[in-house]
Amino acid sequence: SDLFVQGSEYLLSCSVEGRDTEFSENLALLNLSEFSSIIHFMVGSSRSIKNIELFEIVRRSQKRLTLSQNQGKFGITRPDLENQDIKLSRFFLNKKLGNDKIWLLMERKNRSQMEDAIILAVKWVGKAAADQDLNRAFVQCVFAIEALLVRQPEFITPSIAQQIREGCAFLLQRSPEKRLQIDSDIPKVYKIRSQIVHGHDSPASSADVSKIFTIARSLIYHIINHREFSRWSKPDDLADWIKKYKYNARKRP
Numbered sequence: 001s002d003l004f005v006q007g008s009e010y011l012l013s014c015s016v017e018g019r020d021t022e023f024s025e026n027l028a029l030l031n032l033s034e035f036s037s038i039i040h041f042m043v044g045s046s047r048s049i050k051n052i053e054l055f056e057i058v059r060r061s062q063k064r065l066t067l068s069q070n071q072g073k074f075g076i077t078r079p080d081l082e083n084q085d086i087k088l089s090r091f092f093l094n095k096k097l098g099n100d101k102i103w104l105l106m107e108r109k110n111r112s113q114m115e116d117a118i119i120l121a122v123k124w125v126g127k128a129a130a131d132q133d134l135n136r137a138f139v140q141c142v143f144a145i146e147a148l149l150v151r152q153p154e155f156i157t158p159s160i161a162q163q164i165r166e167g168c169a170f171l172l173q174r175s176p177e178k179r180l181q182i183d184s185d186i187p188k189v190y191k192i193r194s195q196i197v198h199g200h201d202s203p204a205s206s207a208d209v210s211k212i213f214t215i216a217r218s219l220i221y222h223i224i225n226h227r228e229f230s231r232w233s234k235p236d237d238l239a240d241w242i243k244k245y246k247y248n249a250r251k252r253p
Contacts, residue, residue, distance in 0.1 A: 037126030038106070041217065042099050044129065098225045105224075113234035118224055121147045125216050128209070135196045138204035141216040142193050148219060151236050161190045163239065168215055170246050171222050185211065 016031065018024035094100070102122060105115050124144035128137040149167035150160055165186040169179040189212055195203035223229060223238070232238045 034106075034123060037123045037130065038102065039126070040129035041122045041126035041220075042094075042097075042102075044217065098221050101224045114229075114232045114237065117147045117235050118220060121145070121216065121220050125213065125220065128213060128216075134204045134206065134209050135202065137209050138212055139193060139196055141209070141212040142189060144216040145212075145219060148223060148235060149239065151239050161186065164189075166246060167239070167242050168219060170242050172215070172218055182215070185215075 016024050016027045018027055102118075105111060105119055108115065111119070121144035124140045124147065128140035128144075131137040131140065145164060145168065146160075149164050151163070165183050168186060169182040173179045173182060192203050192208055223232075228241060232241065
């Protein structure tokens with residue numbers, strides 16, 4: 001598929017092969033849905049843009065993500081909302097953040113387990129950004145963090161929560177004070193997660209979602225931009241790297 005289609009009114013094409021038209025359309029919709037989640041991840045928050053989604057046009061069975069371009073800006077159009085422009089360089093072409101690496105991973109056919117975990121985490125965070133249900137958004141961000149930091153296969157136990165605490169603190173911060181802050185935040189995260197899983201009413205606040213969203217998104221960018229990333233073929237390799245350096249008095253690489 002190509003983002004910019006020569007001679008077309010659309011900026012996004014999705015070509016798939018399937019047994020029949022309905023199967024092909026469903027497969028294309030799945031691809032477009034993934035694209036939508038990745039854009040939400042890159043934009044950063046459902047509060048900053050809400051009109052990235054699939055919607056129906058022409059007939060019930062035909063759904064498309066309609067895109068437009070105006071003076072170097074990328075716009076996503078929905079019939080019931082005003083157009084909203086986004087600067088291309090801020091998201092699609094932003095090498096400083098690492099979005100170029102995400103697109104390259106999406107195109108790669110034979111990804112490593114670590115690369116698969118990155119894409120899975122991006123999709124979870126993207127879904128969270130688009131989800132107006134605070135509880136769902138919160139849990140989706142936790143899923144993203146677990147995909148990157150939990151050794152597989154594992155059940156959620158106190159030791160798993162400890163892996164998350166140490167991994168987030170070590171990777172995202174350098175000063176002891178800020179690491180301790182993250183270390184104290186993660187138990188609260190799992191308390192809220194448990195309350196949601198057990199059916200408590202609205203345990204996650206907007207502030208809770210904002211904090212876990214920021215942690216998950218920052219963790220993804222930190223990992224894909226880390227100079228050791230290419231050496232981590234699976235999440236277990238990252239866990240081993242954290243274990244190796246967290247007790248090392250020397251400056252971490």
